[in-house]
Structure formats: structure tokens, C-alpha cells
Amino acid sequence: xxxxxxYRHLRGKLPVFENPPAWQEKIGQAKTNYLxxxxxxxxxEFASFKVQKNVAEANIKEMNTQMEALSQLIVERLETGxxxxxxxxxxxxxxxxxxxxxxxxxxxxxxxxxxKTKQTGLLKINFQTLNAMTKEMIxxxxxxxxxxxxxxxxxxxxxGGQPDAxxx
Numbered sequence: 001x002x003x004x005x006x007y008r009h010l011r012g013k014l015p016v017f018e019n020p021p022a023w024q025e026k027i028g029q030a031k032t033n034y035l036x037x038x039x040x041x042x043x044x045e046f047a048s049f050k051v052q053k054n055v056a057e058a059n060i061k062e063m064n065t066q067m068e069a070l071s072q073l074i075v076e077r078l079e080t081g082x083x084x085x086x087x088x089x090x091x092x093x094x095x096x097x098x099x100x101x102x103x104x105x106x107x108x109x110x111x112x113x114x115x116k117t118k119q120t121g122l123l124k125i126n127f128q129t130l131n132a133m134t135k136e137m138i139x140x141x142x143x144x145x146x147x148x149x150x151x152x153x154x155x156x157x158x159x160g161g162q163p164d165a166x167x168x
Contacts, residue, residue: 071156092161099153102127102134102144110147 019027034042078084078096085095104110114122122129134144144150 074156075154088161090161093159095157095159097155097157099155100135100138101151101153102131102148103151104147105149106147108147110145113146
């Protein structure tokens, strides 16, 4: 028998978490596949999917490593040839994408800037918001916020064509 979790005593006292409706609808449809299973069988299925998910995540990590290696080589070769993209025979274009990324390297300077510019709503800022705000600032010629650093990530991108079409 499993030991009660440290939050077990709060079950029924806090509102129940709800998945986004569209996802919950898919979950409801998937549940119909398992309605006839007993609890042990459900547990086996769950454990099996957990193992499959771990394997898939490990595969994705390896794919990401291979894709980053290819991306770096493609960028190097395209830049060496003074090119922005190439087009494959199947219509897929492989090119360069530049994407600024922001990080906070001095929180005090950043928070002082937020207060000075009366943008206290940014005190609870998330990475995506900070990045979008900084991109807009640097595109319009403004300096990035004090206490932040902006890095340029140049990578390969794929556009157009049929993703499953073979290169001939």
C-alpha cells in the first residue's frame, strides 16, 4: 500500500485542477479505450506508457543534439557562401533564422529600471514576455533594459515544400 503523499490531506479542500477543455475532450475519448480494465491492468498500461514516454524523450534529446549539429554546420556553410537559404528539389527551403534571446544578468539593475520606468507590472515577468519586449526595443533601435544581456541565436530553419516528400 502506498504511503500518503505530503499533500494528501489537502485533497478535497482545494479546487480540483482542470485541464484545458480541448485537451480534456481528447482525454475523455482516450479513456474509452480503458474502461473495461481493472485497476491493476490500468496501472500496467500507465507504467508501460511511462516507459515509452521516457524512451521517446531520450530519443527527442538525441534528435535535438543531431539537429543542432546540422544547424550549426548549415549556418556555417551558408554564411561562408554568403547565402541565406538553399532550396531542395522537393521544394523545401533550408535557410538561416536569427533570433535574439534575453537573459537577466543583474537583477538589481533590471528591477531598478522597472521601478524607474514605472512598469511594476513587469515584476512578475516571464521569459517569453521579457524576450518579446526586448526584441521590440532592439528592433526600434532602443537599448535593451539595464541588467539584461541579449544573445543572437542563428540557426537553420526549414520552410515550404512537403515535409514528408523525399529529396530527389
